Amino acid sequence: MSTSQTPVTPGGPGAGSAPRWLWPAVAAATVLVLVVIGVVFLGDGGGGQEPGGAAMTPATTSATASATTGSPSTSASATSTPSPSTSARPAAGRVSVPVYYAVDVEGVGPRLYREFHAVRAGGDKVATALTEMFTGTPRDPDYRSLWPTSTRVLSVQRLGGGVVQVDLSGFVQLGAAFEGAAVQQLVHTVTAAEPSNPSVRLLVNGAVPPSGHMDWSEPVKRSAPLETLGNVWILTPVQGATVSAPVKVSVYGTGWEGNVPLKVFKGSTEVASTNVTTMMGGFTEAHTTIDLPPGTYELRAYNDNGRDETLQLWDTKTFTVR
Numbered sequence: 001m002s003t004s005q006t007p008v009t010p011g012g013p014g015a016g017s018a019p020r021w022l023w024p025a026v027a028a029a030t031v032l033v034l035v036v037i038g039v040v041f042l043g044d045g046g047g048g049q050e051p052g053g054a055a056m057t058p059a060t061t062s063a064t065a066s067a068t069t070g071s072p073s074t075s076a077s078a079t080s081t082p083s084p085s086t087s088a089r090p091a092a093g094r095v096s097v098p099v100y101y102a103v104d105v106e107g108v109g110p111r112l113y114r115e116f117h118a119v120r121a122g123g124d125k126v127a128t129a130l131t132e133m134f135t136g137t138p139r140d141p142d143y144r145s146l147w148p149t150s151t152r153v154l155s156v157q158r159l160g161g162g163v164v165q166v167d168l169s170g171f172v173q174l175g176a177a178f179e180g181a182a183v184q185q186l187v188h189t190v191t192a193a194e195p196s197n198p199s200v201r202l203l204v205n206g207a208v209p210p211s212g213h214m215d216w217s218e219p220v221k222r223s224a225p226l227e228t229l230g231n232v233w234i235l236t237p238v239q240g241a242t243v244s245a246p247v248k249v250s251v252y253g254t255g256w257e258g259n260v261p262l263k264v265f266k267g268s269t270e271v272a273s274t275n276v277t278t279m280m281g282g283f284t285e286a287h288t289t290i291d292l293p294p295g296t297y298e299l300r301a302y303n304d305n306g307r308d309e310t311l312q313l314w315d316t317k318t319f320t321v322r
Contacts, residue, residue: 090118097129098192099136100185101143102178103230105314110146110181111230112188113315115139115238126164127153129193130186140239142316146182147172154205158197163219164190167203176213184228187220198222225254225283232260232278232301232314235285242320246289249299253278253286253314256306264290265298296320 090096096116105111117132117139134151138144152169159165172182187200199219202209209216222228232253237243253260258279264272276286298318302311 093121094118095121095125095128097125097132098189099129099133099138100188100192101133101138101140102146102181102185103142103144105230105312107312110178112181112185112228113140113143113230113233114188114192115143124156126156126166126190126193129189130166133185133189140317146174146178146185159201161199162197163199163201164194164197165201165203166190167206169205171204171209171211179211179213180223181228183214183216183220184223187222188228191222226281229283230314231255231303231312234299234301234315234317237299237317237319239317240319241317242322245293245321246291247319247321248287248289249276250285250287251276251278251301251315252283253301253303254280254283255303256280258284259304260286261302261304261311262288262290263300263302264292265300266295271297292321294321 096118098114099117100112100114102110102112115138117136119128119132119136122128130153133145134147134153135149148170150170154167154169155165156167157165166186172179174182183202186202190200191198199221201219202216204210230253232251232255235250235252236248249262251260251262255278258277260276260278262274262276263270272290272292274288274290276288278284278286296318297320298316300313301315302313304311
């Protein structure tokens, strides 16, 4: 995840404006104010839908954007039900599965991002998604799995009560923060493949995982999104895509006052920039279009810190305009 040519500073939404331990309180206050003034939030405490159908904080907002290009053409919107983004439908005999990966974000630590991969159809959908997570290759070179590629799925069972039991051939050997992120990577992948089961009981060779850091004997749910997910995902264009102009850009994220700056680079030269508005204290989707001439570009998505012009880089995608 390159940060050249752009100043960055560690931290998520509002870094520098309030200590990280205050963000949940800030977020809660923000939601309360929005409710009072008549903005309706749907769902329960986990809220809405992330791309691919996993529970997240809901929002219904709107945004406008203007791009700095030779021929500006932008518009943006946010929705509480963002849709999965894939470059094309899978070919016959193949299915698209959600797979979560990790990025060690500078100054923040491990955060999760999601891709959709086309794999051979057949077999249990949870086992299929996990096998791709263990052995597949992320499309984005910034992403990686925290699990050994030798890991195998021994069995998948539905226990009732919204619990999926997954028995694996091995476990991660990482420090506490990355072990927790690895388990969340697995939990997010399982619950995206099968959203009706929100908890995962993890076994390794039929027993509780041999952790030196945490107790994994009970079913595990997704942890708080603001502490687990990358603050901004670029949904489209996907890594390596070839697209037509104007380029349709979709992001899924959060930020200080919902702000997500977007910059487009050709080599080391910034050739376009714009902003979209997501949500503060939760995640939602926003869209814009950017008019670009033919060529290969890198799109970079940031959060500002609510204090100055330094930016935190969260995601990048390289694409080609035909």
